[in-house]
Amino acid sequence: MKFIHAADLHLDSPFLGLQHLPNALLAQVRASTFTAATKVFDKAIAEHVDFVLLAGDLFDRAEQSVAAQAYLFEQFGRLNDAGIPALISFGNHDYLADQHQTVAYPANVTVFGPEVGTQMLTLASGETVAISGFSYPQRWVPEDQVIQFPTHAATDWHIGMLHGAVSTGSGDHYAPFTVAELLAKHYDYWALGHIHHRQALNDQPPILYAGNTQGRAITETGTKGAYLVTSRTGQLVPEFFETSTINWEMANLSGGDSLQALSQQLADWLTAHPADRTTLTAVTVQLTQPLTGEDAAQLQSGDWLALWQRTQQRVMRAAQRYVVTVNVATQMASVAAPQLDQHYWEQGAAGVFTPENLQQLFGKLNQDPALAEWFTQPQTTKAVEALARQQLAELMGEEGNHEA
């Protein structure tokens, strides 16, 4: 038996956190989710797999992407022509409810319903496989669904398909489960989706997140892909294969004390670290001393990066890296104002960096969904506070200079 386990294709959904993107890259970015998914389907056909499992979030339904749907029709048609069944479950992004979908996918496609269902397959080799799974009927599925999964069927193999996250105990929205529960089903394989970071929750039987096929934000670094699973001596052995055409990477540099130095340093680093494919790189530079106010402002506004990107286009192209952000960090100088006691600053911070104050300050901006979503992320607050402290530190340095 041979099958492919992929998840979170997120077809035709945009890359996040890119402020400026050259047109040449834009086209590549736009195609990347499709290109990655195509590699999955190509692999399925080239390897003559017995079936393909897609564990949720094939696309973002809210985005109502025509391209994604047209693409799926085309690719499912390809699999159909090759006689390969595709079993798909919808996740929190492509949940079932859609009154638009009036035309069904080709006959080889099985879409799991909102209740846990089991699909039986008899392979060309004569082996029998049971595949159990379900689709999200709406955005959230707060209840543990594993209970609904049947025990190992009287087939040669039984595979579970689950789009969800390990239970944290409370406030879980995405079909929470525990590894112990899954193991208790005695399935031969659990094809998980939802978490974009590829990981194994258990080795044998494999309980795996395939991760998404194409990283779409700086938080999704590294090579992305899917699993080709083959039966070997009664066990299912997953083998990872790459699909991503664009990678994300974070890089840390140190040294330099001005933007001019930083510019050269970045260019040198790029030349020294070429990537094997287009790689969107976020750089954090540890400076030996804080930037001057003007430099800091230039960096902060993004003007410097935009200029740098324009001037170093050739270098970036040669290294196949595109620097998406440059953050500088300085040794956090102790906030010690010459004229104001430290405790006043801490007192002030305590009054300022409160959720209430932040919320109040954010005020009307909460009405914008994109900003509101960003703002509600806990790391946003942390980042903002850290930046504020950094800026204050810079100001104190200036004050010190001023005094001198």
Next chain:
Amino acid sequence: MRLNQLTIYGFGKFHDRTFPLNAGLNVLLGPNEAGKSTLTQFISAILFGFPTKKHPELRYEPLDGSRFGGEIAFTQDGTDYLVSRVDGPRGGKVTLRNVTLDLALPATTLTHLLAPVDAQLFSNVYAINEPRLGTVFAASKQALIDRLRHVGAVGSDFWLAQAHQLDDAADELYKPQGRKPRLNQQLQEYQDLTEKLNRANASYATYWELLQTQQQQRSQQKDIQRQLAVQRQVANQYDQQLSLWSTYQQWLDLDDTAVPVVSGFQQNDATTLERLTNQVNATAATLQGDQEQLASLQDQAQLPPLFQQYLLVAGQVDPLIAQFPDVTIAAREQERLQTDQAELQRQAGDIERQYAKHGQMPRAFSLATTQRVQELTASLSLANQKRRRLQQQLNQLNEQYRQQQPTRQQRQNPLADKQVGWLAAGLIVLIGAMFLPGALFKLGGALLGVAVGYYGVFIVDSSTPASRQMQTLEEDIRDVQAQLREGGKAIDHLTQQLDDIGDAHGLGDLAPAQWNAAQDAIVMWDRLTQRLENVAEQLATVVATVTDFQAAVRRVLPAATAADFTKLARELQDLQSTQQRLRTQESDVTAVASRLKRDQNALDQAQRAVTTFLQTRNLRSTDAFYQQYQQVREQGNRTQQRAALAEQLGARNLAALQQVASHADLSQRAQSATTQVADLQQQLDAVTEQLATIAGQLDHLTASGTQAGLRQKLANLAAQMQATAQQWLVDRLVSQWIAATLAAASGDRLPQIVKTASQFYGKLTENRYTEIELTPTTLRVKRADGDWRTVGQLSRGTAEQLDFAVKLAFAVVMAQQVAMPVVIDDGFVNFDADRRRAAYQLLATISDTIQVILLTADDGVADKLPTENLIRLTD
């Protein structure tokens, strides 16, 4: 901190002057241009540094060119210091000494000694003059609040400025109500883009609708295509039939199925014949050529004509020659046989002459006949002997009887009649038996006849009654006579029989006694004739062989004219010998001869083949064949033509056409089918066009990338917005932080300052205003009557008094930490007399707490103000 003495090296209009100061109130009195402001500036410059050369009006460099700078002796925390500053880089060269310990200190220590007061704070709070009070009005409310804040926390002006900058920067990034700030613009753009995306998303519904329509249309298309295919085929068939109509008519016309097809006259037969005749011609030509060649050769060789002929037909002659020895033997045999035959004929002629009386040879007896003849002859001889004996007996008896009765002889013997009757019967039986088939029966019959005769003669006779002697004699005589008669009859009979046999075998002319010899001759003759026949037969065979041979030789060699075999044989032998001779002669002749032989063979074969060919077709000549062949070919052509037409028509079309009544009918059907096809085609075109449109629309929807582009743009914009919002948040938060920190730093003093300021303000305004309220955003004062007044509502003087009160309150409240002297440079210009007095009194009061240096042009001050240190600048 207390200033003890000001020593001026050179500063503005002053040079080398010393102003001693005491701890309390110091009044420096002088009219305009006496140097009041110069002194104020001197204190600020020595303590905090000379202003840069960009502002020469603030530097007060000495007009007379003396040394720029001076020194101030001051006491801080019980220690005396002396600071001097002369012209130099970065605000001037500072020298600091700890006078108490007599220690030189680094210049930087000064800042720490003065902290937290800096130049700005000094100028803002401690150096009070009218223009600075006036700035209260020039500044915005926020400025006032900031000022007050500044007053509230030492060293906060930098931070306030930063907070200001941050707020400005933040405002450039975002204003909740603004339009221009970056984030506001981005938000607007985001909204626009979202709307665009929503519009683009409408295509999603369209997409599904199109997909559905496409699916329906496709099935419809397939349906129509199927129908069309069927209909088109129908129409095509009709069209085809129409186009084939004339062909069909031709086909009909060519119908002549009645004529039978004769075999053997096909193209290949003609070819065969042609080939055969060609072969004949060719071989004949070759033969002729060879003959000519041979003739020329023969002319040289002078061969006998017979041999020449032989050469032509050697193939046929040679087998004959091969037969020649046999034939020669046959010829000799013939001679021998002819001799034999003559001999045999002679012998047979002898026998014939002896026995064949009437040209007919007697026949030989069969074995039975021979026996019978022997028996008969024996019986006959017996009967003759018996008769002779009876004749003797009778003679004796007659003698006796004559002796006794010579007459008795004449008497009739009735018994003899009886005997005659038996004898006759026996004879009849005997003769009858002769007619029976088979020798045995004949013999049996004959014996029976004899027996019957015997019975009649002897038995009956014996039964006759005896007589006496006479009678016995008579009876004896009669008996013997009877016996004689009987014997005679028997003899006759036997003779008769023998005669019969002899007649039957053609021996009638011979006595039976000769029969035996005759029989031998007959057998001999039989053998001879037989041998003759054989010989004749052999001879005929041999003769036939010989004559056949001769005929054959003559046929092939007409020149061999010899009728006689021996001559022929000689000729042939000559031929052979010639051949032998020739064989040993020149080879070319031989070659030509053999070639000629071969040619002749080939020609014969070819001719035979032609003949066979013609014979099998029952024809006499090739012309006849060609005639027939032509006919057959014509017929074949017609049939072929018809078949071709039929083929052209096709079996199905032909069948279909045969069903059609008329051309018009067919046209009509074709017309209607075509119309139907056109209709269907039109439908199909419509559907196909719609499908193409749909496909185009779908392609457009799928490939436009509008959605994806917009989404990525939105995502990018969102990232930008987040960055902007973050920066804005950071700016605002840092600003807030600074404010909060300043508030915290000043927080414990501000209420006290405000309270003290309120008291001072009451005193200054003769209690017209009783309370000052300071909030982070507002500053207002309460009138005695309880009404609140904002700063903007106050008169210039009153506002200046407010500022003055606040500054003094700050200086007083902060005295424990800062204790900076208050330098007032003609600050009460806009104060009325009462309030000025009140101000003097207030200064006098606070001089207990802090050092006050009042520079004034008001001479009255000396009266109204008790002071320990009054310095007249004009002195």
